Amino acid sequence: MRRKEQDIAAGAPHASRLASRPVKITNATRPLTIEVEAINERGERVPTPIAGEHPLTLYIDKREIVTLMTLGQAPEALALGYLRNQRLVRSIDEIAEVQVDWDTDAVAITTRTALLNLDEKMQKRTVTTGCGQGTVFGNLMDEIDAIRLRDDITLSEATLHTLLDNVRRHETIYKSAGAVHGCALANGSGEILLFIEDVGRHNAVDAIAGQMWLNDIGGSDKIFYTTGRLTSEMVIKAAQMQIPFLVSRSGLTQMGHDIAVKTGITMIGRAVNKHYLLFTGVQRFIKPAA
């Protein structure tokens, strides 16, 4: 039985997956802001909300994989989405448990059957993408040629306006504390299904990928919105999730543009209020005749 998309509470991971093989999962959201004192230019002491940031060390079947720095809004979805986007796990059905424990800053993931070739995958990952900075570029570029996004679907300018209006009205950590990036998944009407913020662009998109798995949401008829820049890895990840529409408040890079051209994704940058720049995949975008 598939969980219906309209039942999903945006922004919150749910405690179990309503599928044939449920995942045993915690729901360990952290407090997302704390207040510290600052002194402003008038010499006044002002209480200032700042975004949380916590190390979260990810273990698969007791093997340590990575330490992510996260806001902690959706740590279970983040862990799952990290494994998904790094291509370490191919299906949510491989996962039995996701248990976050903030006493030890750890998330323990238990698979149904031990993952094949984990050592080999980790080795390749290290060599081709490295730590601290790299992207999943190395492995994923190989897969780009195989991506086919739907071409029987369109996005109207009116729907884009609806999406941007929904994003603008969404309550966010960014509005109160800044220092985070947000990602949203919207349906074909521009309604926000999922909204995640995190201290890094990578984490926010990975957490969305994890929530899509947990909620059995496919990407092929969705819109992906991000406050962050459209760099190579952002475009790759959206295309890997089969999402045909990618919208950003920010700009893009040369390789983001190259990959958008290759995958044929419909990519829109600088999207704020009524303004936007449509870069690629123009055949899916519908604008009323003037």
Place this chain on the structure above:
Amino acid sequence: MRRKEQDIAAGAPHASRLASRPVKITNATRPLTIEVEAINERGERVPTPIAGEHPLTLYIDKREIVTLMTLGQAPEALALGYLRNQRLVRSIDEIAEVQVDWDTDAVAITTRTALLNLDEKMQKRTVTTGCGQGTVFGNLMDEIDAIRLRDDITLSEATLHTLLDNVRRHETIYKSAGAVHGCALANGSGEILLFIEDVGRHNAVDAIAGQMWLNDIGGSDKIFYTTGRLTSEMVIKAAQMQIPFLVSRSGLTQMGHDIAVKTGITMIGRAVNKHYLLFTGVQRFIKPAA
């Protein structure tokens, strides 16, 4: 013989190090923007500059270490700064050559004597910080307690204003194409010595670290400015470079704040024009009596 700081051309790596043991080095800056076509909300086709983004695979003594995605403004300094900030190399004197070849998207670093314990360092790096997302947090947190920043030095509000004015007037890729972060190193008068932009915050700060090595610039009397957020790894890296003043246009995170408190660094966020928020290390900041 030490290269004098006033001789340094801001933003450009120089071709050799004026020290007792010169580094043989390329100067392979890429074109920083390209122009693509976009369609705006009025249906007009508009030429749009976008920031470059290129993979750069880093080899030490022919061993592949990491692939970084970079704007390509200062690839040699980026490679050196990456090795410095990842603690894979302890001194510029260990380096004989840095050769960037964009035909193969590679930078080959040759050491004077093979690096000790590289395998062990790489292993620790993989396990504790991971790839694609993590920070150098794992290794560097251990070193925080040993950091002692100078306390016989101050920053006046007037110097902060000078710095922010210099940053505002600096020609940048950000102004033309967006989608990049900038970092600057300034002297005690607020004059910009080095200015680097890159597609990631990590890369920009690493490239500054590399240029400081190449130009024999110490950090203990400098100001570090970044357009990016003050997350944990940004504060750690500044403190590791012995820089007592850290200024950002953006906000900060909880762990960035925690580390700033621990290291005693003077940290200023939301610094734009005359506005700023002074968070930590207030004893080094001088404001005239009203």
